[in-house]
Structure formats: C-alpha cells, structure tokens
Amino acid sequence: MxxxxxxxxxxxxxxxxxxxxxxxxxxxxxxxxxxxxxxxxxxxxxxxxxxxxxxxxxxxxxxxxxxxxxxxxxxxxxxxxxxxxxxxxxxxxxxxxxxxxxxxxxxxxxxxxxxxxxxxxxxxxxxxxxxxxxxxxxxxxxxxxxxxxxxxxxxxxxxxxxxxxxxxxxxxxxxxxxxxxxxxxxxxxxxxxxxxxxxxxxxxxxxxxxxxxxxxxxxxNTDYLTGVGNRNNFDIELENKISKASSGKPFGGVMVDLFDFKSINDNFGHDMGDRALIAAAEILASSIRNQDILSRVGGDEFYIILDVDNRETLDLIIQRIEKSIEEYNKSSGMPYTLKFSIGYDLYDHKTKMTADQFTKHIDTLMYKDKEKDKKKLTTNSSTMLQN
Missing domain, CATH: 1.20.1070 (Rhopdopsin 7-helix transmembrane proteins)
Structure with missing residues (x-):
C-alpha cells in the first residue's frame, strides 16, 4: 500500500x-x-x-x-x-x-x-x-x-x-x-x-x-432517566420470549409499581421523585441477573422478564426484591419510604397467551397486590387516628 x-x-x-x-x-x-x-x-x-x-x-x-x-x-x-x-x-x-x-x-x-x-x-x-x-x-x-x-x-x-x-x-x-x-x-x-x-x-x-x-x-431502547430498558425494549424482548416459549421453555414476568409514588412528588418535589425512580431501578437491577430484562414502561411502572423455568426460583427472586427495598429504606436516609406493589407469574406456552394478554395478566396481579397495600395503609391510618 x-x-x-x-x-x-x-x-x-x-x-x-x-x-x-x-x-x-x-x-x-x-x-x-x-x-x-x-x-x-x-x-x-x-x-x-x-x-x-x-x-x-x-x-x-x-x-x-x-x-x-x-x-x-x-x-x-x-x-x-x-x-x-x-x-x-x-x-x-x-x-x-x-x-x-x-x-x-x-x-x-x-x-x-x-x-x-x-x-x-x-x-x-x-x-x-x-x-x-x-x-x-x-x-x-x-x-x-x-x-x-x-x-x-x-x-x-x-x-x-x-x-x-x-x-x-x-x-x-x-x-x-x-x-x-x-x-x-x-x-x-x-x-x-x-x-x-x-x-x-x-x-x-x-x-x-x-x-x-x-x-x-x-x-x-433505553429509558432516559433510569438507564434501564424502555417500553420499546420490553415489547421486543417479551415477543422474543413468547416465541421461544412455544418450544416449551417457560419464563417469568413481573410487573412492579412504585406504591404511592404521587405522594413523593407532591411532598418532596419532582427532583426527589426522579431520584426515587432511579433508586427503584437500581434496587430492581441489583436483585436480578444479567440475563434478566428490566424495563421502565410508565411513570412509576417497571416490567421484568426473568429467565426462570419454575415457580420456586421466581418466588425467590421476588423475595430478594422485597429484601433489597427493605434494606434500602433502612439505609438510604431519604425522607420518603419506597414500597413496591408486585404482580408476577410464569408464562405457560400451553395457555397460548399473546404478549398483550400476558402483560394484562400480571398487571391484574399487581393491582390486586396494590389494593392490599391500600387497605393496609387505610387500616393503619384509622388505627393511628383512634389512638
């Protein structure tokens, strides 16, 4: 040359x-x-x-x-x-x-x-x-x-x-x-x-x-605030997982909602709200493996696709998430407390659910968990007023 x-x-x-x-x-x-x-x-x-x-x-x-x-x-x-x-x-x-x-x-x-x-x-x-x-x-x-x-x-x-x-x-x-x-x-x-x-x-x-x-x-395919996947990333990955599940390989789906997130924004401002979202993403990311997929799909909502094939492993990961957020609340020094409402399940190819149907399914489970949290909050507030 x-x-x-x-x-x-x-x-x-x-x-x-x-x-x-x-x-x-x-x-x-x-x-x-x-x-x-x-x-x-x-x-x-x-x-x-x-x-x-x-x-x-x-x-x-x-x-x-x-x-x-x-x-x-x-x-x-x-x-x-x-x-x-x-x-x-x-x-x-x-x-x-x-x-x-x-x-x-x-x-x-x-x-x-x-x-x-x-x-x-x-x-x-x-x-x-x-x-x-x-x-x-x-x-x-x-x-x-x-x-x-x-x-x-x-x-x-x-x-x-x-x-x-x-x-x-x-x-x-x-x-x-x-x-x-x-x-x-x-x-x-x-x-x-x-x-x-x-x-x-x-x-x-x-x-x-x-x-x-x-x-x-x-x-x-990345959420601008938290650095995890965004809705587009989740949709693509979920479709891929479902297509592979047709061969008999199950996977786990998790819907996470930051419970009472509005009160953080109202009481401490949107900057603190952004910090809470970033902290939530970090807690979730640290609780799963690299082969799992974490995406922020809405204001305070996250989806996780887990590379698991049995209920026991799925339950263990959920427990790990709950323990991680408990440890965060003890050590963060923030004026707010983070709490997750979680819905999760294994995807079974025999049900032949579409991506949209499976998403709605775990959404429903998350909202049931959220209602329990609301009832607990109402009960605790009533008890405090009586005292």
Missing part, C-alpha cells in the same frame, strides 16, 4: 471516529465508567492513526522528515499497548461493573504500559524493537513480534473473559463485545506477514464502529 493510499484510508478512519465522538458528546445519560473508557478508546485510536500517517516518511531526506520519522515511530511503539489495554478494561467493567477488581486491573495495565515504555527507551541504542537507518528507513527489530504477541494476548484474554462470563454480560452487549477482536486481529496478522499492508488500526476502527452502533441501538 503506497503512502497516499494509506493517508486517505487513515483520514477516512479518523473522520468516522470524529463523527462517533460528536454523536456521543451530548449523551449525558451514558456517562458511565464504560462510556468514558469507550470515549478514551476512540480518542486514542484517532491519535494513533495520526501518528501512523507521520511515521510513513521512509526514505525522505531532510531534518523535518527525519525528526517526524523518529518521533512518530517511537510513539507508535510506546503507545501500541494502550488500545488493547483500554479494550481489556472496557470488557472487565461490563463483566464486573462495581468490583474492586477493576482498580486492580487498571494498576496492572498501567504497569504493563509503563514497562513497555521503559524497555523501548532502553532498547533504542540497540534497535531491539525497531531502528531508523541512515537513509531514514524504518526497520523492524528482533523484538518487534513481542508487542504483537502481547497485543493479541490481551485481545484474546478479553475474548475469553467475555465467553466465560457471558451470563454476567447484558445480552444487548454480548455480540459487539465478542466480535470486537476479529477485525484488529486480522489486520495484525496481515500487517505482520506483509510489511506494506498496515491495517491493524483500520481494523480497530471497524470494531469501535460496531460498538458505537450497539450503543446507538441501546440508546433507542
């Missing part, structure tokens, strides 16, 4: 990444740790593509070309482990979002990248990784393949983490995470075998773009 072709390919790649940065710049609701790592991955890839352009002045004489060739190739080798490191961290955060393991991994990756830079500096007089000859030509050194192997090892490690922890990864993220490794590894193999075919970074752009498409798709 000649210089002009490589420059054009890199410029197109950079433009794609700039568009991604622009599209994500106003998504305030996505400012999670994984989101920030992804943005860092995009920004570093842009920088590496620019460096890749300025490192292609082989054979050009003149002090400017020689300086650019030396500086650019040094930066390429100094930073070439940064992209796979960020990807490894991104995957780890998806698997263990709140784990201390993330900080430990970050420290390890900082150490690996620092060691790489130190070894590169030490090797400069000996040309172990690369050297620039008297004709300003880049030459690979005997240790060149080490950085390739480390990069591939990091990407394969991420791939194995994804595969072995697929039950911990939200289904909507799984495919883009698994496929990410394919384009850059193909690019690395081609670049190693054919010196004039440097496609590793361009393969990385394909992977980054795939993750971006997944983020966009999830945004369409």
């Amino acid at each position: 000649n210089f002009i072709s490589k420059v054009i390919l890199n410029i197109y790649s950079i433009l794609i990444l700039i568009i991604i940065l622009y599209q994500l710049s106003n998504k305030d609701k996505l400012k999670s740790d994984t989101y920030r790592i992804y943005l860092g991955l995009v920004q570093v890839t842009i920088f590496m593509l620019l460096i890749d352009i300025t490192s292609r002045f082989d054979g050009n004489h003149g002090s400017l070309y020689i300086m650019l060739n030396h500086i650019s190739n040094f930066l390429v080798f100094a930073l070439n482990l940064l992209i796979p490191s960020l990807w490894l961290l991104y995957v780890h955060y998806h698997i263990f979002p709140d784990s201390i393991k993330n900080k430990n991994l970050l420290h390890v990756l900082v150490g690996v990248n620092t060691l790489n830079i130190i070894l590169l500096i030490i090797s400069m007089p000996f040309g172990w990784f690369y050297h620039i000859d008297e004709n300003n030509m880049y030459k690979r050194g005997p240790f060149y393949v080490i950085t390739i192997f480390i990069t591939i090892a990091m990407i394969i490690t991420a791939f194995l983490w994804i595969y072995s922890n697929k039950k911990k990864i939200a289904k909507r993220h799984y495919f883009s995470l698994q496929f990410f490794a394919v384009p850059p590894i193909i690019g690395m193999i081609l670049q190693t075998l054919f010196f004039n075919l440097p496609l590793t970074l361009n393969g990385m752009v394909i992977s980054v773009f795939l993750v971006f498409l997944n983020i966009q798709r999830n945004t369409i």
Whole structure:
C-alpha cells in the first residue's frame, strides 16, 4: 500500500471516529465508567492513526522528515499497548461493573504500559524493537513480534473473559463485545506477514464502529432517566420470549409499581421523585441477573422478564426484591419510604397467551397486590387516628 493510499484510508478512519465522538458528546445519560473508557478508546485510536500517517516518511531526506520519522515511530511503539489495554478494561467493567477488581486491573495495565515504555527507551541504542537507518528507513527489530504477541494476548484474554462470563454480560452487549477482536486481529496478522499492508488500526476502527452502533441501538431502547430498558425494549424482548416459549421453555414476568409514588412528588418535589425512580431501578437491577430484562414502561411502572423455568426460583427472586427495598429504606436516609406493589407469574406456552394478554395478566396481579397495600395503609391510618 503506497503512502497516499494509506493517508486517505487513515483520514477516512479518523473522520468516522470524529463523527462517533460528536454523536456521543451530548449523551449525558451514558456517562458511565464504560462510556468514558469507550470515549478514551476512540480518542486514542484517532491519535494513533495520526501518528501512523507521520511515521510513513521512509526514505525522505531532510531534518523535518527525519525528526517526524523518529518521533512518530517511537510513539507508535510506546503507545501500541494502550488500545488493547483500554479494550481489556472496557470488557472487565461490563463483566464486573462495581468490583474492586477493576482498580486492580487498571494498576496492572498501567504497569504493563509503563514497562513497555521503559524497555523501548532502553532498547533504542540497540534497535531491539525497531531502528531508523541512515537513509531514514524504518526497520523492524528482533523484538518487534513481542508487542504483537502481547497485543493479541490481551485481545484474546478479553475474548475469553467475555465467553466465560457471558451470563454476567447484558445480552444487548454480548455480540459487539465478542466480535470486537476479529477485525484488529486480522489486520495484525496481515500487517505482520506483509510489511506494506498496515491495517491493524483500520481494523480497530471497524470494531469501535460496531460498538458505537450497539450503543446507538441501546440508546433507542433505553429509558432516559433510569438507564434501564424502555417500553420499546420490553415489547421486543417479551415477543422474543413468547416465541421461544412455544418450544416449551417457560419464563417469568413481573410487573412492579412504585406504591404511592404521587405522594413523593407532591411532598418532596419532582427532583426527589426522579431520584426515587432511579433508586427503584437500581434496587430492581441489583436483585436480578444479567440475563434478566428490566424495563421502565410508565411513570412509576417497571416490567421484568426473568429467565426462570419454575415457580420456586421466581418466588425467590421476588423475595430478594422485597429484601433489597427493605434494606434500602433502612439505609438510604431519604425522607420518603419506597414500597413496591408486585404482580408476577410464569408464562405457560400451553395457555397460548399473546404478549398483550400476558402483560394484562400480571398487571391484574399487581393491582390486586396494590389494593392490599391500600387497605393496609387505610387500616393503619384509622388505627393511628383512634389512638
């Protein structure tokens, strides 16, 4: 691949990444740790593509070309482990979002990248990784393949983490995470075998773009306030579950209503009401598994699709939700108390209920539970007045 072709390919790649940065710049609701790592991955890839352009002045004489060739190739080798490191961290955060393991991994990756830079500096007089000859030509050194192997090892490690922890990864993220490794590894193999075919970074752009498409798709199906699924997400997932249930695989459906939510808005304001909704979503999300699907479908209503096939497991999850909200009320320090009205049941394919019929069924069960809560509230109020 000649210089002009490589420059054009890199410029197109950079433009794609700039568009991604622009599209994500106003998504305030996505400012999670994984989101920030992804943005860092995009920004570093842009920088590496620019460096890749300025490192292609082989054979050009003149002090400017020689300086650019030396500086650019040094930066390429100094930073070439940064992209796979960020990807490894991104995957780890998806698997263990709140784990201390993330900080430990970050420290390890900082150490690996620092060691790489130190070894590169030490090797400069000996040309172990690369050297620039008297004709300003880049030459690979005997240790060149080490950085390739480390990069591939990091990407394969991420791939194995994804595969072995697929039950911990939200289904909507799984495919883009698994496929990410394919384009850059193909690019690395081609670049190693054919010196004039440097496609590793361009393969990385394909992977980054795939993750971006997944983020966009999830945004369409995500509730803007709580970050869980929205009504559209629930409708799609419920239809999918019912179609699979026709083969005899049951699942659980749960309808959750934030009991007396109106009083929180009336007494403490809508900002506090929003905080209550976010807290409710977090309580529900922490009480279910990654393979389960949580969606906010109305102002204070949530639906959950549970990957369970028996009543006992379904009952245990409901008990876990009730225990979680009890613990929240004890420790939150909020001026209000959260309470859920819950309706739930297993979907039995023998009933041949449609998605709408099953939704109405668990809605009815939820309203029965809500009526019990109202009666308890009325009874308690009457008792207090009598006293």
